[in-house]
Amino acid sequence: MLNIQDADSLAVANEALLEGQEPVAKSLSVWELLTSGGLAGNIIMIILALLLFVAIYLYIERTMALKEASKIDKGFMNQIRDHITHRRFDSAKLLCQHTNTPVSRLVEKGISRIGKPLEDINTAIENAGKLEIYNLEKNVSILATISGAGPMIGFLGTVVGMILVFFEIEKGGGQIQIDLLAGGIYTAMTTTVVGLIVGVFAYIGYNHLVVKTDKIVNQMEATAVEFLDLLNDPV
Secondary structure, eight states: OOOHHHHHHHHHHHHHHHHHSOOOOOOOOHHHHHTOSHHHHHHHHHHHHHHHHHHHHHHHHHHHHHHHHTOOOTTHHHHHHHHHHTTOHHHHHHHHHHHOSHHHHHHHHHHHTBTBOHHHHHHHHHHHHHHHHHHHTTTHHHHHHHHHHHHHHHHHHHHHHHHHHHHHHHHTTTOOOHHHHHHHHHHHHHHHHHHHHHHHHHHHHHHHHHHHHHHHHHHHHHHHHHHHHHHHSOO
16 A cells, blocks of 8 residues: 555655656648648639649749740841831841741731831831730730739638538537547648738739730830831832
8 A cells, every 4th residue: 555655755756756757749731731721612612722833823824925035136126127118028027027026027027018008007006015915915914903803812722621610519519529620721722821822922923924015015005106207218
């Protein structure tokens, strides 16, 4: 039979043993964090992942296309001026075709209308410019859509997660058990974070592409004005 002294000694020994044990650190990987939201959370995560992939692809593709479109030789218009002044229209067209940029295609359209009234040439350049602008802005609006849809889908995951939380509370008779609520909480938190990340990336990418497109459009307008002035007074 244990006396009080033996019980105290045993308690001290147990305490020393417990103090000697190191607490086990529980870690959570990013993949586990993203896939811990249950079926509803995983479905929303897949949708957000697809949106992010589309946004990255469109941003890279449009960036490369705009980079190519903005390339133009600084002496391009000087060569065009020289060809037109000496009435070498075919040479001017070949130069435009070789350059193959939105600016050169506008100039080529104007050269092909030389001999007609200046107003007709201006109209032809404007119509060609609209087509070039459309090509420059192609699919950029999808990025704007993703920038708005991403956070909204993430917030949808938040709502779904909170519904799951309250469902578990109701099913448990009002007793809150953290382990049962974990799935709903994960769904609510992780989908919101991922949705915001997708939205922020798409929003920044969209505005960056808009700025680059505006620069090319301004370059096209300046070149069109210079070309029309050249036709009006080629000398």
